[in-house]
Amino acid sequence: MTPRETELARLYDAVAGKHWIADGQMMLFVCLTGANPKDAGMLVYEPWDDIGRKIPESYKSNAMALYKIGGSELNQFASQRLCAAIEVFLSTVMSEPELAAFKEKTPMKYPFQKFKSILEELEYANEK
Amino acid sequence: MASTIRAQRLMNAKTEIDKSKTLISKIAALRELLAVPDVGRIYQRYAQKKIVECRAEAVAAANDELLRRLDLLQERLVSHVESEKARLERKHKRESGGGLETSRKPAAKTSPVFAEPKEDLMDLWKTMLEEKT
Numbered sequence: 001m002t003p004r005e006t007e008l009a010r011l012y013d014a015v016a017g018k019h020w021i022a023d024g025q026m027m028l029f030v031c032l033t034g035a036n037p038k039d040a041g042m043l044v045y046e047p048w049d050d051i052g053r054k055i056p057e058s059y060k061s062n063a064m065a066l067y068k069i070g071g072s073e074l075n076q077f078a079s080q081r082l083c084a085a086i087e088v089f090l091s092t093v094m095s096e097p098e099l100a101a102f103k104e105k106t107p108m109k110y111p112f113q114k115f116k117s118i119l120e121e122l123e124y125a126n127e128k
Numbered sequence: 129m130a131s132t133i134r135a136q137r138l139m140n141a142k143t144e145i146d147k148s149k150t151l152i153s154k155i156a157a158l159r160e161l162l163a164v165p166d167v168g169r170i171y172q173r174y175a176q177k178k179i180v181e182c183r184a185e186a187v188a189a190a191n192d193e194l195l196r197r198l199d200l201l202q203e204r205l206v207s208h209v210e211s212e213k214a215r216l217e218r219k220h221k222r223e224s225g226g227g228l229e230t231s232r233k234p235a236a237k238t239s240p241v242f243a244e245p246k247e248d249l250m251d252l253w254k255t256m257l258e259e260k261t
Contacts, residue, residue, distance in 0.1 A: 034249040062245045
């Protein structure tokens with residue numbers, strides 16, 4: 001596996017894979033720190049508590065880069081889950097207009113959409 | 129099977145602690161909890177919290193006997209924590225020893241710096257984005 005494939009596999013594993021993490025911010029923290037999702041339990045106790053269960057502001061540029069990767073490289077569910085978590089984090093370190101401008105500049109491959117029915121959603125998925 | 133029995137014992141002891149109203153029965157239940165082998169992190173934290181609460185009550189009641197018992201419980205808890213730590217270190221060593229060259233090492237407890245992002249990871253992401261464009 002190339003480093004790129006390994007990294008994408010790691011991200012997918014943390015977001016929607018075998019070792020997925022339920023807490024959105026915790027999941028994002030694991031993605032940002034480069035930790036193995038399998039060992040996320042280790043992070044829960046020590047470092048995650050040490051930093052006050054809040055992702056530090058220094059991760060802002062990393063989160064923005066991850067948004068670009070997550071929004072374009074992962075599949076629909078994983079990409080939406082990861083990007084939603086990043087948006088939550090960015091909303092705490094950026095102003096609202098800044099975030100809106102960033103989202104406009106970096107469109108997601110699978111943007112969030114509201115469907116009226118499951119049939120409409122399936123039709124959309126098939127088209128994709 | 130053994131782990132189920134252990135989990136059941138832990139759960140029973142915890143229920144007992146929560147239910148007990150007197151300090152002495154709480155300490156007895158705590159002893160039951162810490163008598164279980166390999167108490168996990170969650171129960172360790174719970175036991176620590178309860179020991180602190182009981183100690184405050186015992187100090188208020190000026191009961192030396194109960195304080196002595198609490199000291200013994202604290203020692204027992206520390207030994208649980210240390211054995212857990214040693215187990216995790218052994219696990220890390222085992223996992224970081226093998227694997228592919230490209231595989232990441234697990235987030236070890238020995239690398240406590242998480243306040244700042246990792247440069248190498250950012251470089252990898254930048255390369256990924258450049259490759260895409």
